[in-house]
Amino acid sequence: DFALYFSKEKGRNRATLYDRGLEQRYRRRRDMQDELPVAIREGSLDIYFQPKVSLTDRAVTGFEALVRWHRKGGIVMPNEFIPLAEESGLIIELDLFILRRAAEIIAGWNKENGVALSVSVNLSALHLMSGKIVREVADALDATHLPPDLLTLEITESIELRDWARVQNTLLELRQLGCRISVEDFGAGFSSLAYLRAMNADELKIDQSLVSEIETSEEARFILDAVMDLAQNLAMSVVVEGIETEEQAAAIRQMGGSQAQGYLFGRPVPAEEALAATRPVELGETG
Numbered sequence: 001d002f003a004l005y006f007s008k009e010k011g012r013n014r015a016t017l018y019d020r021g022l023e024q025r026y027r028r029r030r031d032m033q034d035e036l037p038v039a040i041r042e043g044s045l046d047i048y049f050q051p052k053v054s055l056t057d058r059a060v061t062g063f064e065a066l067v068r069w070h071r072k073g074g075i076v077m078p079n080e081f082i083p084l085a086e087e088s089g090l091i092i093e094l095d096l097f098i099l100r101r102a103a104e105i106i107a108g109w110n111k112e113n114g115v116a117l118s119v120s121v122n123l124s125a126l127h128l129m130s131g132k133i134v135r136e137v138a139d140a141l142d143a144t145h146l147p148p149d150l151l152t153l154e155i156t157e158s159i160e161l162r163d164w165a166r167v168q169n170t171l172l173e174l175r176q177l178g179c180r181i182s183v184e185d186f187g188a189g190f191s192s193l194a195y196l197r198a199m200n201a202d203e204l205k206i207d208q209s210l211v212s213e214i215e216t217s218e219e220a221r222f223i224l225d226a227v228m229d230l231a232q233n234l235a236m237s238v239v240v241e242g243i244e245t246e247e248q249a250a251a252i253r254q255m256g257g258s259q260a261q262g263y264l265f266g267r268p269v270p271a272e273e274a275l276a277a278t279r280p281v282e283l284g285e286t287g
């Protein structure tokens with residue numbers, strides 16, 4: 001979908017290829033930027049839950065909360081709007097909405113069913129630096145009565161060196177509240193060991209890019225193996241993300257992996273649907 005147009009630039013005649021698709025994407029982006037604050041406040045954001053399972057018996061131990069945006073009859077995925085929310089700072093409000101709502105849903109479900117499922121939420125680095133996060137997490141725990149150890153805060157982005165002292169302090173306070181800290185996407189990009197050590201986290205999430213290569217790359221297997229050993233030595237629990245096949249699950253089990261997430265066990269689905277699937281089938285319900 002291209003059009004050719006001519007422009008006069010610095011006195012020269014130039015032909016420029018004009019991409020209508022590009023303009024549409026630009027317009028969509030701008031519209032989303034305008035609509036996002038309203039979407040957060042007026043409730044068109046939704047929480048999907050993806051199960052986290054124990055690899056030994058595939059029992060669901062908890063869920064990761066993933067944001068979705070219902071917009072003009074369709075669903076917008078986080079990869080499209082999280083970067084916009086980060087640019088504008090709205091990510092803090094967004095993450096807070098997900099944190100409160102996810103804690104409320106899980107606490108309610110646990111109480112109703114006499115279970116102790118955990119919930120993981122994503123926190124942006126910006127939020128960690130906001131100076132308000134500890135209070136906000138404490139308030140969310142108070143309001144929902146979710147036991148703190150059932151809440152895991154997943155930290156994704158790398159944090160700039162100059163912010164470290166502050167971040168470490170905040171992470172410490174969050175752990176003192178009793179909730180768990182998880183380092184995400186380890187194995188993607190240039191993850192550093194110093195970073196891992198400084199985070200002093202409870203959990204390490206291994207990125208799906210490593211898992212997807214498990215059958216084709218010996219190197220990927222070596223790295224996975226080494227990272228899992230490292231985590232164990234640092235007394236961190238390991239969650240392997242993005243398991244899609246039985247072969248991948250078997251390989252991860254062989255390496256000693258005990259917890260996983262991935263399409264093989266369950267895709268992210270609306271919260272009610274995800275939770276209903278964890279309810280044990282009662283006698284007589286099957287027929």
Ligand code: C2E
Nearest residue numbers: 066067077078079098122123124156242243244262263268
């Ligand atoms: P993430 O935290 O690493 O979440 C895992 C992503 O991998 C999810 O994508 C999930 O749908 C996808 N996934 C899970 N299992 C598989 C699998 O077996 N195969 C493949 N190919 N993909 C799988 P999703 O929901 O699109 O989220 C993308 C990212 O957006 C998340 O990555 C997270 O970084 C960010 N995000 C999502 N919700 C929030 C939120 O509430 N706040 C913040 N700050 N970020 C969020």
